[in-house]
Amino acid sequence: MEPLCLQVDVAKGTLAGGSGRYEKRLSDLGGIYADRQAFEAMLAEGDPVVYAVEDLKPNTHPGDMIFGVTRMRPGKIGAEFFVTRGHIHATGNRPEIYYGESGTGLMQLESPAGESRLIEIRPRSVCYVPPFWIHRSINIGHDDLVMTFAYPADSGQDYDIIARAGGMKQRVIDNGQGGWTAIDNPTYRPRTAAEIERVWSTAA
């Protein structure tokens, strides 16, 4: 395969020379936010893009890598900040690296057993998401949150793991003082021992 040169445009959140793009609008994120009324109200006024991703997938061979750029818009559903769907890697023992380009965000992480971690991402912060951690990005700022990322090409994504548990264990909301706070998510159902074991069994 030929070497490639691509160009990230941080302001636009684009990867010139990449191989793919997708975007998630609010209507794609039904059931993710706690405040359904606020969700429906925002949807009634339009269907904003919450985040968009451009990436290069050279292939999905084991040992290769995928990388790209994601741009999250700022916003809230009620008090809850815009989030990505979140996922765990379908091949569970695959990590991911997120790299802050602009804006202010959080990487929300959760182990299968329900340990929660929140890591602040600012420009030039690197967040290392170890194998077997569910992860989701949150824009806690007033501007776009732009990050670049890289992960092994054979990682795959299980996007449903969060929904199966009734959401992540915590929700991140505006604290009313210009910052954020994490609160317990009352709809969260801890994974059973069998469900946790199933995640560990996805290692390759």
Next chain:
Amino acid sequence: MEPLCLQVDVAKGTLAGGSGRYEKRLSDLGGIYADRQAFEAMLAEGDPVVYAVEDLKPNTHPGDMIFGVTRMRPGKIGAEFFVTRGHIHATGNRPEIYYGESGTGLMQLESPAGESRLIEIRPRSVCYVPPFWIHRSINIGHDDLVMTFAYPADSGQDYDIIARAGGMKQRVIDNGQGGWTAIDNPTYRPRTAAEIERVWSTAA
């Protein structure tokens, strides 16, 4: 393993929170540059750092990733720009991603069969080094060249592949007009079919 947050300082070329650091001084790079007289003359005046690397190696498990930041000083040995030693991955089918942070550089690539590629790296350029390409960084500017990078944790490095061939096929020199040009390296010995086959056999 716990999630981590690290911080890149582009001006200093550092990775706060990383696990390792190494630097290469001119005396570590004997035999790399064409002009031995200019090399010895610069060495006699001191032993400057040519480049330094800080990285995080969470582990070397297959499927994990290593990342870091490299800072190359500007300079020339005779007309030849400062270069890194260069390598191919010991596990040959492992890629690498370099990401320009500041300065102006080239990624010099060579296939085992002797195809040459030169890719310019500027801030926010991403260079994708595909599996099975020998690669080396070159600072063609007047300032530090700072790049971040990521590669699979089980890649390994064969640093000797370039020396075994009498150098890379091309050398990159100052063109005397503020730019660069690539010239043939007269000491380069093309790899034999058996040597090329040996590289392909390192895939995992």
